[in-house]
Amino acid sequence: MTKQHKAVALISGGLDSMLAVRVLQEQGIEVEGINFYTGFCVEGHTHAIRNHDKEKQKRNNALWVAEQLGIKLHIVDVIEEYKDVLLNPKHGYGANMNPCLDCKIFMVGKAVEWVKEHHKDGFDFIVTGEVIGQRPMSQRKFTMPIISEESGADDLLLRPLCAKNLPETKPEREGWVDREKLYDFHGRNRKPQIALAKQFGLHDFASPAGGCCFLTDKSYSDKLVDLWQARNSREYELDDIMLLKVGRHIRPSDEFKLIIARDAGESKFLEGYRKQYTSLHALSHNGPMALVDGELKQEQYPLAAAIVARFGKGRSAEEVEIDIATPDQQRQQIKTAPLSADEVLQEWYV
Amino acid sequence: MSRQQLDARRMLCPMPVIKTQNQVAAMQVGDEVEVICTDPGALNDIPAWARINGHSVIDTVQDEDEIRITVRVGA
Ligand code: SF4
Numbered sequence: 561m562t563k564q565h566k567a568v569a570l571i572s573g574g575l576d577s578m579l580a581v582r583v584l585q586e587q588g589i590e591v592e593g594i595n596f597y598t599g600f601c602v603e604g605h606t607h608a609i610r611n612h613d614k615e616k617q618k619r620n621n622a623l624w625v626a627e628q629l630g631i632k633l634h635i636v637d638v639i640e641e642y643k644d645v646l647l648n649p650k651h652g653y654g655a656n657m658n659p660c661l662d663c664k665i666f667m668v669g670k671a672v673e674w675v676k677e678h679h680k681d682g683f684d685f686i687v688t689g690e691v692i693g694q695r696p697m698s699q700r701k702f703t704m705p706i707i708s709e710e711s712g713a714d715d716l717l718l719r720p721l722c723a724k725n726l727p728e729t730k731p732e733r734e735g736w737v738d739r740e741k742l743y744d745f746h747g748r749n750r751k752p753q754i755a756l757a758k759q760f761g762l763h764d765f766a767s768p769a770g771g772c773c774f775l776t777d778k779s780y781s782d783k784l785v786d787l788w789q790a791r792n793s794r795e796y797e798l799d800d801i802m803l804l805k806v807g808r809h810i811r812p813s814d815e816f817k818l819i820i821a822r823d824a825g826e827s828k829f830l831e832g833y834r835k836q837y838t839s840l841h842a843l844s845h846n847g848p849m850a851l852v853d854g855e856l857k858q859e860q861y862p863l864a865a866a867i868v869a870r871f872g873k874g875r876s877a878e879e880v881e882i883d884i885a886t887p888d889q890q891r892q893q894i895k896t897a898p899l900s901a902d903e904v905l906q907e908w909y910v
Numbered sequence: 911m912s913r914q915q916l917d918a919r920r921m922l923c924p925m926p927v928i929k930t931q932n933q934v935a936a937m938q939v940g941d942e943v944e945v946i947c948t949d950p951g952a953l954n955d956i957p958a959w960a961r962i963n964g965h966s967v968i969d970t971v972q973d974e975d976e977i978r979i980t981v982r983v984g985a
Contacts (some may be wrong), residue, residue, distance in 0.1 A: 620958065
């Protein structure tokens with residue numbers, strides 16, 4: 561009997577990696593999934609913080625995909641290691657702060673490491689759902705060999721969806737998989753993938769528009785750059801990058817920024833940070849929770865309070881009472897007239 | 911058989927799942943771990959993760975601000 565070969569596939573939660581796995585399962589390959597959590601991943605629950613998204617299914621797409629495919633999924637926390645990828649990408653950034661090519665190299669490299677650590681489980685090769693020409697930065701014909709080489713995966717990296725457009729890899733050469741039954745997808749047209757999904761009876765899959773993470777999002781990238789500039793340092797912690805996904809960000813001064821919830825869901829979420837950040841909220845009217853990032857000096861209290869008052873139900877009242885609490889729960893109440901819409905300057909919005 | 915607790919409070923998904931996974935990797939078949947978390951996403955993700963990887967959720971308790979999910983380690 562021939563040995564059953566085993567592969568580990570990078571699962572992002574999108575359709576392409578899902579199809580890549582299905583194609584190999586058709587050939588009798590046993591597949592397990594691996595998913596890397598960088599902290600920037602687009603991810604159901606952070607969307608679900610906001611009220612209007614409540615109806616959307618609160619699912620983790622990578623787990624969902626694995627369940628549809630009937631494969632195991634290993635989620636790996638790479639938050640710390642990923643910092644170096646984001647801060648010093650050898651191949652540069654895409655349209656926003658997305659270091660896609662370095663990111664791909666890093667993730668495939670981590671998969672190589674993981675396979676070595678789990679050598680007892682006998683994985684033979686690594687699989688991705690990459691398609692030539694699909695993404696402007698990382699998925700180009702010339703980037704494919706760069707990823708294979710720089711990750712250390714070399715010819716043990718198989719891309720079932722576009723393998724026919726690429727040189728033969730070891731799994732094909734050795735006959736572990738039948739190259740003839742792999743695909744030659746290329747370009748940005750997604751019709752072939754949709755058709756293949758239909759053929760496999762897959763539906764309800766996620767199709768992220770920009771990419772698999774927030775770094776491809778312009779407004780998110782702007783907030784990240786603003787944070788670095790304001791701090792004069794590009795260090796960040798997980799809390800920092802989570803908070804960039806939530807609320808309106810208003811910077812009236814170099815020293816501090818206000819993160820103001822846009823609805824009750826976000827207010828509740830921000831409340832969870834009150835022991836780490838100075839927070840503001842209205843006492844006299846209903847209004848959003850706001851956090852201060854940076855240093856709020858006593859003389860800036862009135863300005864911060866007047867801005868926060870602007871975003872609550874008391875925006876047209878003569879006076880709103882705002883409670884300001886430091887992380888150690890030293891509280892102060894300020895009565896203030898809310899700023900008018902024009903007084904919240906456009907350039908304050910990050 | 912051992913029973914452990916895992917504090918995943920204030921962590922956002924998928925961190926509670928990752929912590930559970932790593933803890934379970936160091937446990938034996940039949941052991942149990944009670945994960946305490948605050949992100950409601952865990953109500954969906956921890957059971958999904960358990961189903962996929964052959965473990966079972968044997969108890970879920972949800973009160974106002976905490977969720978306790980008990981996972982029994984499978985083979
Ligand atoms: S979109 Fe984000 S996660 Fe995806 S390859 Fe680019 S940097 Fe990496």
